Amino acid sequence: MVFPDGRRVPLSLRRAEILALLDSRRRGWSAMELAYEVYGETGAASTIRIEMHRIRAAASGLVESNPYRLTDAAHGTSDASRVVRSMRNGQLAEALDAYSAPLLSRSAAFAIESLRVELSDAVGTAVRASGSAELIKRWCATDMGSTDERAVHVLGRLLGPRDAGYLSFRARSERLDREFGL
Incomplete structure (x- = not known):
């Protein structure tokens, strides 16, 4: 992930997938929806919540919750x-x-x-x-x-x-x- 200030944060494939999905839908996703889209039938909302916690820590202020979505400033920047x-x-x-x-x-x-x-x-x-x-x-x-x-x-x-x-x-x-x- 590259921030506007040029700072780079490496992402795992799963986190990159989640961010791509967040960028694809402005209205956002529930944890259960993301779990299904990323992990399929075996996906658990709790796994997504853990990943979202880590993403939010790395990308402070760019991800909102309930539902999970990118902020207006971050949406469309991929x-x-x-x-x-x-x-x-x-x-x-x-x-x-x-x-x-x-x-x-x-x-x-x-x-x-x-x-x-x-x-x-x-x-x-x-x-x-x-x-x-x-x-x-x-x-x-x-x-x-x-x-x-x-x-x-x-x-x-x-x-x-x-x-x-x-x-x-x-x-x-x-x-x-x-x-x-x-």
Whole structure:
């Protein structure tokens, strides 16, 4: 976690998941809801309360309770929120700058996986719809866009089937398809 003053506090994956969920819903979450979203059927509200106590100690003044939610000052400050805000403002280049890695890629929590897919789909759709070959190339060069066959197809239409940039992304897409069946 990076604070506005530049101070950094390392987070465990679980705490990062909780903060991502808090940032995803302004109205907040009950301890039981968070427990289910983070731990699944085996989640206990008491475990979330312990994690929230530790998060609040590390991020003093940024998290409220009953329900658990980020303060107005903290809400929307995550990397994922910056990506979404840039897209909503029509600033796709800035969104791609802010979207340097998949959202909590090590997380297997279903709610985080859903947020990760939603974010990737939104960026990919916006970039493909932009009609900008440069933005599509940038997208295809990211981990998130490397398997976006639709983006490669749009790039081919924009640049032509003999363009070296298009051909390199097409070759990568075909290789990934062969290796992983994507």
